Amino acid sequence: MTPREVAALLAYVVKLDPRLALDDQAAAADRLAQWCDLLSDVPATIPGWDAARVARDHIARSPYRIQPSDVSRPWHAHKADTMRRHVGTFEPTAHPEISPDDETGDAFVAALRAERSAVASGQQAPVTHRVITAGPAAVQVQRRLAELGTYLPPTVAQTLAAHRPHRAQRERLAAAGLPDALDVACTYCQAPAGKPCRARRINPTTNAVGHRAKKAPHPCRVEDAHAHHAHRQEQETAA
Ligand SMILES: [Zn+2]
Structure with a gap:
């Protein structure tokens, strides 16, 4: 949250819980600085998260005066939950910057990191589908992938996918059992x-x-x- 967003959040919680009002200007400034520091890595609103709503729920449920940690702790739990749901099934077709000639894998790792951090900060929705890896459906997936021809290790196939979109699409459908x-x-x-x-x-x-x-x-x-x-x-x- 930016200092302006933190100030707005503080004004809102003071309105909901007047016990939090401070008459002393210096104390109010100190509190604002403390909240800004502790909430600097917490977004105000992103899809699925609203800091003001979390603060409101705390005030509605808890008899204790709200602390910055009452907002930051739920945020970290929310973020961890989002990352748990994000299976990290990487879509190389979305990353034309990755060259198949890049043997170091640096671009791939950089893109993967960027994607994870975009998911963690809520700028990108988590990818929740999983490739079928077990059970009768997996047998069918294996058969379909075999029918598509020469088998490539998944990592190599992923890196090449951007350069053969038709093939990549067919492999994705086969892997998803569609x-x-x-x-x-x-x-x-x-x-x-x-x-x-x-x-x-x-x-x-x-x-x-x-x-x-x-x-x-x-x-x-x-x-x-x-x-x-x-x-x-x-x-x-x-x-
Ligand atoms: Zn046709």
Whole structure:
């Protein structure tokens, strides 16, 4: 909190609990300085956290006069809880600054740290999904990853992901046990399994018909992939 935010918080708690009012200017200044110091690393408001609300709840529930620690302690608990929920499943596609040629891993570590600190300070929501690693679903994940071809150690695959977004997306869907449109052929544009959907492109000078890869699959292909996925899951559960 900035000194201005701390001053606003103090004014608010004094309003809620008039016993906290100080007549002496010097004492009030001392108290403000003390609160500023102790709450400098506590945000006023971020998504999921509101220091004024925490102070209000304390005053509503506790017979004791509020201390800065009554705000900072809940903040550290909140932060720890957020970090517990953040599984740190790193999305390298969100970090184009990481070069696959960087053998030191410095950029990777720096990006990972930046992400953790952004989560800790509430600037970024925690990533709560986990990759499936055990049970019958994991067998299916292994099978799908094997079908996608050459296996790379996850760390290498993650570093390369930014440079092959299609492949990275397919691996993510497989790891999360979700349907993947590219598992089936498209009945609309006739793109075969494994290849992205395509849009026709006509060369204005030669009238030659070409194709370009579309970013999103055709909706009918997504539906087919869901049916295919459900069918395979049934088969594998039965097996
Ligand atoms: Zn298509």
